[in-house]
Amino acid sequence: KAGVTQTPRYLIKTRGQQVTLSCSPISGHRSVSWYQQTPGQGLQFLFEYFSETQRNKGNFPGRFSGRQFSNSRSEMNVSTLELGDSALYLCASSREGGAEAFFGQGTRLTVV
Amino acid sequence: AQSVTQLGSHVSVSEGALVLLRCNYSSSVPPYLFWYVQYPNQGLQLLLKYTSAATLVKGINGFEAEFKKSETSFHLTKPSAHMSDAAEYFCAVSEGRGGFKTIFGAGTRLFVKA
Numbered sequence: 230k231a232g233v234t235q236t237p238r239y240l241i242k243t244r245g246q247q248v249t250l251s252c253s254p255i256s257g258h259r260s261v262s263w264y265q266q267t268p269g270q271g272l273q274f275l276f277e278y279f280s281e282t283q284r285n286k287g288n289f290p291g292r293f294s295g296r297q298f299s300n301s302r303s304e305m306n307v308s309t310l311e312l313g314d315s316a317l318y319l320c321a322s323s324r325e326g327g328a329e330a331f332f333g334q335g336t337r338l339t340v341v
Numbered sequence: 342a343q344s345v346t347q348l349g350s351h352v353s354v355s356e357g358a359l360v361l362l363r364c365n366y367s368s369s370v371p372p373y374l375f376w377y378v379q380y381p382n383q384g385l386q387l388l389l390k391y392t393s394a395a396t397l398v399k400g401i402n403g404f405e406a407e408f409k410k411s412e413t414s415f416h417l418t419k420p421s422a423h424m425s426d427a428a429e430y431f432c433a434v435s436e437g438r439g440g441f442k443t444i445f446g447a448g449t450r451l452f453v454k455a
Contacts, residue, residue: 262443271445271447271448272431272445272448274442274443274444285442317382319384329387330443332377332384335382335383337382
């Protein structure tokens with residue numbers, strides 16, 4: 230069974246640009262969550278989608294947005310990139326009724 | 342509101358020694374608790390989880406954790422450290438099933454000395 234797949238693995242963007250990250254959950258998992266990991270702030274919850282609806286949201290500015298498609302794949306978008314957005318972005322999927330999240334390997338975003 | 346506190350950002354042990362990583366949580370409802378491990382430039386791998394069944398939970402790679410409600414703790418232990426255990430460990434709490442909002446501790450980096 231394939232795990233959570235995140236693409237791309239590495240990304241370099243310039244300040245002011247926008248970026249889209251992709252996450253394919255484990256087959257059958259309908260919940261997808263996104264996290265930002267930085268050395269200073271640790272792992273911070275961005276948002277969670279279930280059946281194409283945002284079900285939970287963390288405390289991030291509106292520049293961070295996401296969506297989920299009917300096949301449960303999810304994308305995360307960050308507009309007007311700032312240097313502080315440089316981070317490892319992790320996606321996790323969960324099955325309905327499951328307790329734990331399964332993580333992808335992450336996308337390392339560097340903003341220059 | 343949920344929160345997780347991991348005591349000690351860095352822990353160093355000798356190979357073969359006991360590993361003890363501490364985690365305290367706060368939750369307004371009976372929580373689901375997890376320990377994850379992260380190797381450099383990798384995602385998080387689930388070590389073990391507590392979901393209100395047995396209070397002593399056994400996980401992968403010889404790790405186990407004990408849920409103590411009276412102490413609001415969920416400490417992670419391993420009797421004998423191995424060099425391959427060197428990584429960062431995260432304690433996490435969730436108040437819902439599925440992909441609900443899971444809150445992570447700040448992490449504890451484990452160093453294993455030969």
